[in-house]
Amino acid sequence: MATNLYDEAIPAFIRFLGNLKSILKKAQQHALDHKYDEAALLNDRLYPDMFPMSRQVQIACDGAKGAAARLAGVEIPKHADTETTFEELVARIDKTLAFIEGIPAAAFEGSGERQVVLAFGDWRREFTGVEFLRTWALPNFYFHITTAYGLLRHNGVPVGKMEYLA
Numbered sequence: 001m002a003t004n005l006y007d008e009a010i011p012a013f014i015r016f017l018g019n020l021k022s023i024l025k026k027a028q029q030h031a032l033d034h035k036y037d038e039a040a041l042l043n044d045r046l047y048p049d050m051f052p053m054s055r056q057v058q059i060a061c062d063g064a065k066g067a068a069a070r071l072a073g074v075e076i077p078k079h080a081d082t083e084t085t086f087e088e089l090v091a092r093i094d095k096t097l098a099f100i101e102g103i104p105a106a107a108f109e110g111s112g113e114r115q116v117v118l119a120f121g122d123w124r125r126e127f128t129g130v131e132f133l134r135t136w137a138l139p140n141f142y143f144h145i146t147t148a149y150g151l152l153r154h155n156g157v158p159v160g161k162m163e164y165l166a
Contacts (some may be wrong), residue, residue: 003112005071005133006105012138013064013100016145019166020060021093023149027157028086034156038086044151055081056148057089060141061096067137068100070116071129072107 031038042054051059058081069076077099083089116132118125127136149164 004108005111006108027152030157053151056144060144063141071111072103
């Protein structure tokens with residue numbers, strides 16, 4: 001029997017992108033309340049060689065839409081990485097949610113056995129759909145959501161575990 005990964009992928013992406021959206025709105029309000037330049041929160045990072053908080057959100061969105069598209073066998077939409085405000089990052093999450101919510105569950109039929117190839121420069125990796133989702137896509141997605149959450153929490157945004165898990 002062919003594996004359909006819709007139920008493993010799409011509800012998780014929808015839930016955690018929604019949670020991230022709520023966290024970003026709290027961060028925006030926190031910046032307003034404390035008269036912070038929101039760019040200070042958006043550009044924060046734990047170490048100079050890591051991506052800033054805004055890029056963590058972009059990558060989480062890219063991971064969700066890329067995984068959903070690869071598993072459903074549809075084209076991955078391109079989103080420019082030009083967001084410089086919380087409002088723009090929330091809009092990116094909304095675009096990502098609209099895309100993944102628009103893929104019918106039937107498109108995921110046989111997705112567990114579908115071949116997924118990732119290539120970055122000289123690096124190349126081939127997966128079955130189930131390997132891709134469970135060992136690459138979901139861990140990578142959660143990594144970037146968690147990093148964005150941690151950066152905002154580190155900067156005093158009043159969010160806790162329940163906002164992350166909601």
